[in-house]
Amino acid sequence: xxxxxxNININYIQYxxxxxxxxxxxxxxxxxMMRPIGDNLQNRCRVTILDLPGFGESDEPQELWxxxxxxxxxxxxxxxxxxxxxxxxxxxxxxxxxxxxxARNPIEKLVLFGSPCIRVNEKLPLSTRILKGLxxxxxxxxxxxxxxxxxxxxxxxxxSPMMRKILVEVVxxxxxxxxxxxxxxxxxxxxxxxxxxxxxxxxxxxxxxxDAALIILPGTHYAYLENLNRVISxxxxxx
Numbered sequence: 001x002x003x004x005x006x007n008i009n010i011n012y013i014q015y016x017x018x019x020x021x022x023x024x025x026x027x028x029x030x031x032x033m034m035r036p037i038g039d040n041l042q043n044r045c046r047v048t049i050l051d052l053p054g055f056g057e058s059d060e061p062q063e064l065w066x067x068x069x070x071x072x073x074x075x076x077x078x079x080x081x082x083x084x085x086x087x088x089x090x091x092x093x094x095x096x097x098x099x100x101x102x103a104r105n106p107i108e109k110l111v112l113f114g115s116p117c118i119r120v121n122e123k124l125p126l127s128t129r130i131l132k133g134l135x136x137x138x139x140x141x142x143x144x145x146x147x148x149x150x151x152x153x154x155x156x157x158x159x160s161p162m163m164r165k166i167l168v169e170v171v172x173x174x175x176x177x178x179x180x181x182x183x184x185x186x187x188x189x190x191x192x193x194x195x196x197x198x199x200x201x202x203x204x205x206x207x208x209x210x211d212a213a214l215i216i217l218p219g220t221h222y223a224y225l226e227n228l229n230r231v232i233s234x235x236x237x238x239x
Contacts, residue, residue: 002057005076011057012050012077016042019108019239020086022078023049024094026114027167028158030056036225037089040232045239048083052094054163065166067173071100078105087239090115091224092197096175103178109239110186113224116197117175118204179209186212187238189231191223 002009013031021041023034031049038047051058053065053073061069074097078086087109090098095115102110159167186209190202199216206214215234219226 003077003080005073005080008053008059008061008073010050010053010059010073010077012048012081013038014046014048014081016045016047018043018045020083021045021047021239022074022083022086022088023047024074024088024090024098025049025052025055026092026094028055029091033091033225034089034094036228037232037235040228041235041239044236045087048081048086050077052097054160054166060160060162061166062162064162064169067096067100067170067175070097070170071104074101075105087111089113089235092116092221093170096170096173099175099178099182102184103181107184109184110182111189111235111238112186112205113189114191114194114197114202114221115188116201117179118201118208119172119174119176176205176208179205183210185238187234188212188214189224189234190214190216191219191221191226192216193219194221194223196221 001013002011004010011031015038021038023038025031025033030051034049038049041047052070054060085106085108088098088102088107089111090096091113092115095112096117098110098112099115099117188202188206190197190199192199202214206212217223217227217230224231
């Protein structure tokens with residue numbers, strides 16, 4: 001199904017009956033990455049899963065979006081679909097959107113899968129420092145843009161020019177102040193070998209949130225899928 005929010009077509013699916021649950025996928029993904037969760041909750045929940053703008057069958061933003069813009073879009077979608085006080089579940093980038101949304105809107109509970117939100121200042125790798133230096137030299141800005149295609153992250157390489165700008169914006173935003181404002185029960189489900197969102201991120205997040213609990217599972221950034229049956233059992237008890 002499609003719904004237009006601020007001139008952007010948002011693709012979504014909604015199924016099941018009961019308590020409202022919203023599922024938000026990670027960067028570069030789509031509805032299908034959250035279907036295994038939604039399909040297992042549909043007997044007791046009304047499940048809404050969307051392609052976030054720029055992914056799947058949803059339109060790409062025509063200007064630079066921040067996490068706040070994605071959150072504002074979600075607010076309007078929730079209102080249009082008459083969703084009341086949902087349980088919000090997000091993976092990675094979707095979890096970042098969920099944090100921003102949950103700090104400003106009524107929710108029942110929050111679940112985050114491998115969702116880094118605290119920006120840690122680390123020494124940049126040599127390749128990135130070289131790139132930044134090249135861009136400052138007269139006439140070499142275009143070379144810098146060319147090199148980004150080869151030394152950037154996998155997500156950066158796969159993105160369109162606009163989505164590359166958005167990716168840089170959203171990954172550099174520290175959301176810890178919003179995480180601190182969330183009063184509702186929050187479950188952090190993390191893979192012990194997650195290299196995209198290291199386990200230390202989850203431990204720090206648990207410390208700063210008002211009512212959060214961390215569950216560590218074997219696996220990677222996709223531990224929620226790698227341990228699907230266990231995660232469904234956890235969610236059924238939590239929700």
